[in-house]
Amino acid sequence: MIALTTIEASACPLGLEHVDTDQLIPARFMQTPRAKGYGGFLLHDLRRDASGALRPDLAVNDPRYGGAQIMIGRANFGCGSSREAAVYVLADAGYRCVLAPSFGDIFSSNAVKNGVLPARVGAADIEALLADPVVLAGGAIRVDLAAQTISVGNKSIPFEVRADWKKQLLNGWDDVDLTQSYAQDIAAFAARDKAQRPWATPRAG
Amino acid sequence: MAPRTIIDKIWDAHVIAIREDGDCLLWVDRHLVHEGSHHGFAQVRQRGAGVARPDLTFGTADHYVPTRPSIAVDPDSARMIRQLTENCAEHGVACFGHGHARQGIAHVAAPELGLTLPGLLMVCGDSHTSTHGALGAYAFGIGASEVAHVLMTQTIWQSRPKRIRITVEGVLGAGVTAKDMALAIIAKLGTGYAAGCAIEYAGSAVRGLSVEGRLTLCNLSIESGSRLGLVAPDETTFAYLRGRPYAPQGADFDRAVEDWRQLATDADAAFDREIAIDAREIAPTVTWGVSPEQAAQVGGLVPDPADVSDPTKAQAWRDALSYMGLTAGMPIRDIRVDRVFIGSCTNSRIEDLRDAAAVLRGRRSLVPGLVSPGSAGVKRQAEAEGLDAIFLAAGLEWGGPGCSMCVGMNGDLVGAGERCASTTNRNFKGRQGKDARTHLMSPAMAAAAAVRGHLCDVRELMAEGQS
Numbered sequence: 001m002i003a004l005t006t007i008e009a010s011a012c013p014l015g016l017e018h019v020d021t022d023q024l025i026p027a028r029f030m031q032t033p034r035a036k037g038y039g040g041f042l043l044h045d046l047r048r049d050a051s052g053a054l055r056p057d058l059a060v061n062d063p064r065y066g067g068a069q070i071m072i073g074r075a076n077f078g079c080g081s082s083r084e085a086a087v088y089v090l091a092d093a094g095y096r097c098v099l100a101p102s103f104g105d106i107f108s109s110n111a112v113k114n115g116v117l118p119a120r121v122g123a124a125d126i127e128a129l130l131a132d133p134v135v136l137a138g139g140a141i142r143v144d145l146a147a148q149t150i151s152v153g154n155k156s157i158p159f160e161v162r163a164d165w166k167k168q169l170l171n172g173w174d175d176v177d178l179t180q181s182y183a184q185d186i187a188a189f190a191a192r193d194k195a196q197r198p199w200a201t202p203r204a205g
Numbered sequence: 206m207a208p209r210t211i212i213d214k215i216w217d218a219h220v221i222a223i224r225e226d227g228d229c230l231l232w233v234d235r236h237l238v239h240e241g242s243h244h245g246f247a248q249v250r251q252r253g254a255g256v257a258r259p260d261l262t263f264g265t266a267d268h269y270v271p272t273r274p275s276i277a278v279d280p281d282s283a284r285m286i287r288q289l290t291e292n293c294a295e296h297g298v299a300c301f302g303h304g305h306a307r308q309g310i311a312h313v314a315a316p317e318l319g320l321t322l323p324g325l326l327m328v329c330g331d332s333h334t335s336t337h338g339a340l341g342a343y344a345f346g347i348g349a350s351e352v353a354h355v356l357m358t359q360t361i362w363q364s365r366p367k368r369i370r371i372t373v374e375g376v377l378g379a380g381v382t383a384k385d386m387a388l389a390i391i392a393k394l395g396t397g398y399a400a401g402c403a404i405e406y407a408g409s410a411v412r413g414l415s416v417e418g419r420l421t422l423c424n425l426s427i428e429s430g431s432r433l434g435l436v437a438p439d440e441t442t443f444a445y446l447r448g449r450p451y452a453p454q455g456a457d458f459d460r461a462v463e464d465w466r467q468l469a470t471d472a473d474a475a476f477d478r479e480i481a482i483d484a485r486e487i488a489p490t491v492t493w494g495v496s497p498e499q500a501a502q503v504g505g506l507v508p509d510p511a512d513v514s515d516p517t518k519a520q521a522w523r524d525a526l527s528y529m530g531l532t533a534g535m536p537i538r539d540i541r542v543d544r545v546f547i548g549s550c551t552n553s554r555i556e557d558l559r560d561a562a563a564v565l566r567g568r569r570s571l572v573p574g575l576v577s578p579g580s581a582g583v584k585r586q587a588e589a590e591g592l593d594a595i596f597l598a599a600g601l602e603w604g605g606p607g608c609s610m611c612v613g614m615n616g617d618l619v620g621a622g623e624r625c626a627s628t629t630n631r632n633f634k635g636r637q638g639k640d641a642r643t644h645l646m647s648p649a650m651a652a653a654a655a656v657r658g659h660l661c662d663v664r665e666l667m668a669e670g671q672s
Binding site for chain 1: 221222224227232235247252260281318348349353354359364396397400450451453454457458464495517612614639
């Protein structure tokens with residue numbers, strides 16, 4: 001995983017609440033191998049009207065935010081299913097950070113695994129960001145993970161992120177490598193547990 | 206030792222190591238995989254790694270399997286199903302593939318096979334894994350990277366969740382089910398209330414539920430944002446599990462029960478939050494919007510965004526009403542439906558099908574509909590009881606086991622603009638198909654909607670049936 005320290009890029013002021021995983025990527029696209037790229041599926045149905053044309057009223061379709069690497073949502077971003085593809089669509093479309101007051105539990109965990117920062121920002125600060133002239137004009141804002149701040153013009157806005165996720169993102173750590181360093185503990189646990197909870201092993205069925 | 210909750214007891218029994226930041230490496234007792242786990246298997250392959258414990262990993266085809274004989278399997282779905290079988294075979298994992306006698310939706314098949322047991326830590330790359338909490342398991346959904354991690358190590362990193370106890374006291378009225386209890390809880394608390402938390406469901410109304418009912422209740426835990434929900438195992442649990450194929454047998458089972466009895470929350474254990482709900486206040490409930498929290502009792506009115514002071518919420522309600530094609534203030538029972546779907550990991554078990562059949566017996570559905578049993582086992586049982594004949598006589602289609610029209614990945618879709626009375630778990634925009642409109646409700650309520658052609662209170666039909 002690539003380390004994430006700072007991001008300086010434009011932000012897409014999506015501003016929707018309860019953006020669920022079925023919106024982020026409709027289920028019908030999930031058979032696609034990852035190697036083909038998921039960016040084109042991002043919010044696929046939401047961005048289009050009944051005729052299939054891109055809706056001009058949605059920030060994600062606005063050319064000013066074409067190079068955005070930061071998404072700004074409202075409450076409960078990424079609620080719904082465990083599909084990691086809901087993060088693949090963001091990552092493959094170039095997003096490295098989502099700012100929202102709250103996130104779906106599994107979504108935020110999946111985000112970190114893919115090097116995408118789920119930064120919790122106070123609801124009032126989100127409203128300020130969504131109305132900020134620099135953001136609206138597609139100007140660059142700066143997210144500093146170590147300092148846990150977002151800089152917009154000369155304003156500085158704090159954000160929260162779980163300490164373990166912060167460390168993982170800053171270092172670009174991979175869970176599997178870390179876990180494999182515990183191989184002896186895992187083997188010892190398994191042996192002890194087999195004696196303590198014999199019923200936990202499935203019968204041959 | 207200080208008094209502990211069931212959540213802490215199971216957690217503590219699975220801790221392998223504690224990191225500086227407090228995160229724990231936990232042992233995984235059961236890992237369920239399905240067609241969607243292909244991303245996880247691909248990551249294992251990329252690393253040139255193997256599956257650490259194939260004996261604790263079980264595959265079942267559910268998301269992409271065809272559930273209507275009339276619909277041909279498209280090549281992409283066929284590939285997804287085949288890929289699961291091949292991945293399992295390559296790694297020595299037992300697989301209940303398409304056509305297998307034990308195939309079914311993971312969250313229906315695993316409990317009925319005795320793969321789900323009290324005190325186990327279970328994961329699956331599906332958010333409705335919380336279902337297994339009904340038997341006292343600590344079960345939660347994970348993403349593809351975590352699927353790969355569990356395949357390779359049989360462990361998972363987790364932060365200790367905050368604990369919530371939701372106590373429902375009293376007796377549910379006739380025609381009121383676990384689905385109504387779950388929707389009432391989510392409507393009351395909101396979908397973000399329990400974000401990242403673990404819920405214990407307690408109280409006499411929860412105790413009074415069958416295991417099937419508890420599976421429905423715990424299934425919907427994720428819709429309140431929580432990581433998992435569980436019910437402490439009791440005599441109802443033990444009676445359900447005895448004799449199931451993968452559960453311990455004979456004296457081993459009795460010894461296991463002794464351990465399982467110790468899992469219940471200690472008398473003085475503290476929760477981070479406590480919620481009390483009166484079972485008498487719960488009535489048949491349906492969703493009217495595009496989030497499970499947008500739910501109301503069937504006798505009520507479609508709410509008015511003008512009554513909401515928070516402008517963001519008011520906008521979300523207007524948007525929901527527009528998508529759903531509803532008018533604020535209209536009686537919910539005036540909402541006409543175009544079709545019904547009875548199935549999914551939420552409500553496709555034998556008791557669900559009995560509930561729906563009890564309403565449909567001797568009646569005709571005014572709209573087309575599909576009934577999809579949750580597993581091959583449920584299908585056999587339902588057919589042995591003659592339930593299939595009741596559904597067919599009512600004019601509904603009797604399908605095969607799978608996730609089916611809940612998520613539409615297998616091509617069983619609700620058409621654009623169509624309105625579906627559905628026993629599923631998510632009424633998100635486009636969930637059952639592009640521009641499809643979903644109303645969540647219990648199997649009995651979906652059956653009642655089929656009979657009337659509009660949403661209605663199943664208790665009226667029950668009264669008619671008696672007179």
